[in-house]
Amino acid sequence: MARKVVTEQRVVEKVDYEIRRKSIVKEEPILELNNVEVVYDKYILVLKGLSMSIRRGSITALLGPNGAGKSTTLKAISGLLKLERGEVTRGHIRFNGENIENRDPLTIVRKGIVHVLENRHVFEELTVKENLVAASYLSPTGEVDFDYIYNYFPQLKLRENVRAGYLSGGEQQMLAIARALVAKPKLLLLDEPSLGLAPKVVDELYGIIKRINEEEGITILLVEQNAAVAFEIADYGYIMENGRIVLDGEISELRENEDVKEFYMGLKGSSRKNFRSAKYYKRKKRWY
Ligand code: ATP
Numbered sequence: 001m002a003r004k005v006v007t008e009q010r011v012v013e014k015v016d017y018e019i020r021r022k023s024i025v026k027e028e029p030i031l032e033l034n035n036v037e038v039v040y041d042k043y044i045l046v047l048k049g050l051s052m053s054i055r056r057g058s059i060t061a062l063l064g065p066n067g068a069g070k071s072t073t074l075k076a077i078s079g080l081l082k083l084e085r086g087e088v089t090r091g092h093i094r095f096n097g098e099n100i101e102n103r104d105p106l107t108i109v110r111k112g113i114v115h116v117l118e119n120r121h122v123f124e125e126l127t128v129k130e131n132l133v134a135a136s137y138l139s140p141t142g143e144v145d146f147d148y149i150y151n152y153f154p155q156l157k158l159r160e161n162v163r164a165g166y167l168s169g170g171e172q173q174m175l176a177i178a179r180a181l182v183a184k185p186k187l188l189l190l191d192e193p194s195l196g197l198a199p200k201v202v203d204e205l206y207g208i209i210k211r212i213n214e215e216e217g218i219t220i221l222l223v224e225q226n227a228a229v230a231f232e233i234a235d236y237g238y239i240m241e242n243g244r245i246v247l248d249g250e251i252s253e254l255r256e257n258e259d260v261k262e263f264y265m266g267l268k269g270s271s272r273k274n275f276r277s278a279k280y281y282k283r284k285k286r287w288y
Contacts, residue, residue, distance in 0.1 A: 037090035048243035061230035078115035112186030124165030138183035170201035227264035
């Protein structure tokens, strides 16, 4: 009898979960890029009409080879382009229905978008705790909610008084993401969080990213070259090349796509090819 009750409870929870997920899908996207063009230094055209739609509450992966324009896309969203003499010269970026292209980075952070840059930017001379406090100007309350941060990163609590320069690569990446969480973002932009980390550390980090998404409802846009790890946690994926989206779809569909298997998963039938060699491979561009 007790067993039957538990089973029924599970069925109800599953139905609830499906209803919640479907209503998320039906909602307005949290972020839309519509035909966005980006130019650096007034004449270097990098994004050439890029369109994306990011579902609220999702994890979306943005994949592509070196130089495709992935980091530029994130900088266009967060406003950091300006610091590199870049500009959105055409199209729109809408966050919660409001145009935000070419706004200054602090205004964009205050709206709820936080960008964790490639290469784990932390203040190496400051301790873990001081790094978090230094991010408190981004917090809606002006303070750091340490319980909230350390719930996701218990390792950082253990290393609270250690200078960031002495942390391992994985811990520095955790600190970079923890600093972003101080701002209590609605949308987190992560640029290659797995870069240079050992597979075990990447697994741990991606587990935390998934928890943050599920438990806090924070939408995540994730740039990765390591498609396999991104596919583990993402719901939807975009693939870009040369400043444009060339393919997009649910992760379950992308996983089965032959081109994705060949160029991004390093697999094609029995022959294996890693991503680095795929980059130099003379491509059959079936996506155009
Ligand atoms: P990677 O994985 O190598 O970081 P990416 O897909 O993120 O590649 P971007 O860093 O966005 O690509 O670079 C896209 C193109 O824009 C490259 O050709 C790059 O040289 C150029 N670019 C990037 N930043 C600037 C800048 N500040 N000024 C001029 N050109 C730039």
